[in-house]
Amino acid sequence: MSAKKRLSPSPLSLAAGFVYLFLYAPIVVLVVLSFNASRFSTIWRGFTWQWYELAWRDAELIASLRVSLIVGFATTALATMIGTAAAVALAQHRIKFRGAAEGLVLLPVIIPEIVIGFATAGLFGTLGLAFGLSTIIAAHVAFSISYVVFIVRAKLVNLDPSLEEAALDLGATRWQSFTRVTLPLIFPAIISAALLVFTLSLDDYVITSFVAGPGSATLPLKIYSMVKTGVTPEINAISTVLLAVTILLVLVSDRLASGKRSRWTMGVAACGLAALVVFAIGGQGHKAKGGELNVFIWSNYLPDNVIAEFERRHDARINIELYDSNEALLAKLQSGGASYDIIVPSDYMVTVLREQGLLQELNRDVLTNFSNLDPQFVGLPFDSPNQYSLPYMWGTTGIAYRKDKVAGPIDSWAALWD
16 A cells, blocks of 8 residues: 555545534634634734633622532532442442432433423422522532442442452451442542533533522523623633633543543643632622622613612622523522512513512502603503512514615515515
8 A cells, every 4th residue: 555545534534524623613713712802703913811811800700600619519529429329339239129220320311401400490499499509509419420420330340349358358347348448449430520520510501590599600601691792802711711621620530530540630630620719719809798689680681880880889799690581580480499689571571470479569668769760661551550560671673674685665574574
């Protein structure tokens, strides 16, 4: 075979190359744009670190990172302990209904995340648990245990059982044989599982969005809410940090799971975690003495300058949580675990929320500016006495079109469908 033929890529290699390009090109672009001096992604103005500095100083962004780290470390500790115990039980002990137990362990991996999130929110609401850090951690532990069981059990299955039997023959107790023989041998797999769980918890959005409460937004939730108001270089910067740490931890987890344990591997994992912790030190804001106001609202409905002025004037903190549809708002409130001071639904949804008992009556005595409202927006049919709602914003939807492309006048919605 000639050298030319040996060096020419095969169709399969080309196909694989295009697949990797399709998967990772957007990630590469995101990383590059995080260093772009221009605020516009289409224009390259030179290299800069300023967006990382702005992200590090953003109090709300870094607060969400701290929430993610708290949730991630707590989830990792709990899920790793429970999952390791379950893996040992399944691998080394005879238990009844083994098939059913193994199926239950596999279930969280198979079920769609949105189903798990909705079911978990319903459970917490039924139990009367208020959504917050504790519910996020509980939900993350529930879906993370399976991954720990898979990794640790795979290592246990490949262990020589005679090693533990020899320890028992030499007089060791069951606990001593486990802690001095089995545990050191499976420790790399446990660390690998822990790193994977931390990564999954740090990156999760879908399940977290169902069980997060006011003031407990994680970094993925915060990034998603920021994207709704337009992609900015700060989002690229914090996303790059999260991406880099995630990749490092996944690579280290894979090496440990395959038995490639070294000081270099552990050092890389430690550096990744240290980078997150150092980044989380930033964004230290003023601690509000006037309490907190929890607002559930549409994107772009509350200007930043209004929030800043309110917090300055009342020495308070506003926790903003966004939703993208009235139905998403209804589902969150129906779960029973979410509690907000102010929500901003559309007019028809006020009737639905009132009929389901999800709204609290307004105290008109403290609403001193009620008389200043435009009369045409007061006393509307969905809440004629304004017992549960006040008008905040009015708008309508229209059709924009190019006159040079559309012949004739556009005078009805039928033009959109014809």
